[in-house]
Amino acid sequence: MKQLIMIKYGELTTKKANRNVFVNLLTKNIKYMLRNFEVRIHKDRVRMYIEVLDGKFDEVVEELKKVFGLHGIVIVNQVQTNNDSIKEVVLKLVNESNYHTFKIETKRADKTFPIPSMEFNRLIGGHVLKNTNLKVDVHDPDVMIHIEIRQEGTFVYTSEIRGAGGYPVGIQGKGLLMLSGGIDSPVAGYLALKRGVDLECLYFESLPHTSIEARNKVIELAKIINRYSGNIKVHVASFTKIQEAIYKTADDTYIITIMRRMMYRIAEKLAKKRNCKIIINGESIGQVASQTLDSMAVINQVTNMPVIRPVACMDKLEIIDLSKKIDAYETSILPFEDCCTIFLPKHPVIHPTLDKCIEMESRFDYEPLIEECVDTILTISNFEEQKEYLDLL
Ligand code: ATP
Ligand code: MG
16 A cells, blocks of 8 residues: 545636646646655646655645645555455544544546446445444545545545645746735735735835844745745845935825835836736735825825735734744744834824825935836845756756
8 A cells, every 4th residue: 555645736627728837837836845855746637646755744745735726635545456455445544533424435437447436335335334333424424435446546535635725826927025024014925925926025124224134034034935935036125215315305294105105116116127017015904004095095106007915904913813824923023123113203194195295205306216226126036945946847
């Protein structure tokens, strides 16, 4: 008997035309995720099988749970197609836990096997009844035994472990994540990755007002979400000159609004340069003054690029739960100042108007500063083993 991991693609199977692209990308992502294990991957049109050669079965399953686009993980027992081997493994499985009822479901993909499925259910079921105290329950069994008879052998398995769902990372191309050191933006990045959007990150810093520790914290957060990608880069933009100019010229209450309009302008330029189709950020409706609907509207006005806010409709506690789940929380709450929190005005405007923004922005020549900011961006790409450097396929 040999144990294998069977992967079910789930949602992908509905996308017939793109099937090969999906499956190939998923395979590449799985290979990346399992790069530290010795595995062999076999795939066909509907399934993928992973053979674990180094015995680290449980660890491999844990890694697979992080792969987006993968809907079910099933531990299957492959045996030779003969009644005795099948009976033996079925008995082992029904005895694995304290089950009271069972059901056998046979699928005879190999029609050269002489016993029809229904009859085989009864044959194997009879063997279980004879050798255990379990009873049959066809409607709601404690354990369901699946027997798939195929040309390459018979696959016997019980339950399915739920995969991470979503789509393979990268299937939608790339988005630019505005990544700060807070709780919300890493979660926003994680959710975008889950829908198949690969990421590049943009971090604004204001040295010397913000520290190198703050930058390192953002890189740490990028590494955490990179566990789901392998491609992530961090672009560090120096925001000092723009921020100082805003402080000098804008009304106190509008400082954050104008700052965020500048950030969006820079993000759009970088996104276009880096072939990112959307901007993603961690804004959540009503969380702070700059995230009221009025604020979002005047801030968003500077760009035509779609801005996706995956956590927009989540409560802070829900975002925190997800942040903990992806192991980002402890890093996010480290106490380093962000450029949005230094010199925070006492009463930021809650209902800003576009006219006022435009008037205040006309008080300084921001275009050259934006150009300079984009041109001097520092890109950190090899902060971790990167997928593109591996020979994957
Ligand atoms: P977070 O917890 O992600 O820091 P927040 O609740 O503190 O978010 P803001 O500071 O208003 O909210 O920022 C809203 C979003 O704008 C952030 O989630 C992030 O996407 C982006 N952002 C804020 N500051 C920066 C920064 N210094 N660099 C890059 N993006 C930023
Ligand atoms: Mg923040």
